[in-house]
Amino acid sequence: MQFMSRLDLEAFDETPFAHVFERTAADGYALTTLAAERAIQPDADQRLYTMYYPVGLDVPLPGGARIDQTYEMWRKAMLENPNSDPAAIFIAKRGDEYVGLTSLELLKDGPAITSMTGVSAVHRGHGLALALKLLSFRYLKEHGYRETRAQNDTTNPPILRLNEKLGYQRLPGRLEWEKPLA
Numbered sequence: 001m002q003f004m005s006r007l008d009l010e011a012f013d014e015t016p017f018a019h020v021f022e023r024t025a026a027d028g029y030a031l032t033t034l035a036a037e038r039a040i041q042p043d044a045d046q047r048l049y050t051m052y053y054p055v056g057l058d059v060p061l062p063g064g065a066r067i068d069q070t071y072e073m074w075r076k077a078m079l080e081n082p083n084s085d086p087a088a089i090f091i092a093k094r095g096d097e098y099v100g101l102t103s104l105e106l107l108k109d110g111p112a113i114t115s116m117t118g119v120s121a122v123h124r125g126h127g128l129a130l131a132l133k134l135l136s137f138r139y140l141k142e143h144g145y146r147e148t149r150a151q152n153d154t155t156n157p158p159i160l161r162l163n164e165k166l167g168y169q170r171l172p173g174r175l176e177w178e179k180p181l182a
């Protein structure tokens with residue numbers, strides 16, 4: 001089952017979490033955005049997709065579905081979406097390698113939505129998802145957003161725990177049934 005959850009950005013205080021930036025830096029990670037990477041890496045989009053693809057496969061979805069997008073499908077959904085902004089796609093790097101991202105969908109006159117948070121398997125547990133989400137909240141506050149949302153699957157404890165820790169409140173869930181017709 002999937003459910004949406006919301007975070008009140010006006011009430012959110014990053015202070016209890018901000019120590020994570022020291023941790024990620026001490027572990028050798030840098031945090032940036034796709035907009036900044038495009039300025040120094042001509043193939044930044046392709047490199048981000050290379051990191052995203054296996055992480056996307058790890059996202060649990062209802063009915064065992066998987067995020068299995070070609071580069072073109074991913075570009076259309078994440079980069080060419082009118083509600084996206086390369087300055088709102090946050091990337092974790094280790095050296096030149098992209099190892100994590102958080103991306104936002106910026107609904108006009110509505111809440112923002114985290115469209116994806118993912119960290120390459122070998123780089124998990126260093127606080128990268130937390131740090132990237134904090135950067136995304138800073139962006140949203142600076143751009144006048146008062147609420148951000150996330151939609152997650154009940155079979156995904158890592159992101160559920162992270163979002164609960166940050167103070168997201170659950171909204172009513174969505175149940176889906178599949179009936180094979182043949």
Ligand SMILES: CC(C)(COP(=O)(O)OP(=O)(O)OC[C@H]1O[C@@H](n2cnc3c(N)ncnc32)[C@H](O)[C@@H]1OP(=O)(O)O)[C@@H](O)C(=O)NCCC(=O)NCCS
Nearest residue numbers: 058059117118119124125126127128129130158159161162
């Ligand atoms: C979810 C995911 C992004 C977490 O990335 P991460 O960088 O390892 O997470 P962090 O190190 O920042 O962890 C922050 C907090 O999240 C929670 N958390 C992270 N991994 C967890 C796990 N395996 N089990 C339980 N809680 C977990 C904890 O509360 C953790 O805080 P703590 O370290 O103080 O206990 C990562 O597991 C991932 O990429 N999963 C596959 C993609 C996915 O499902 N994305 C979410 C849906 S879009």
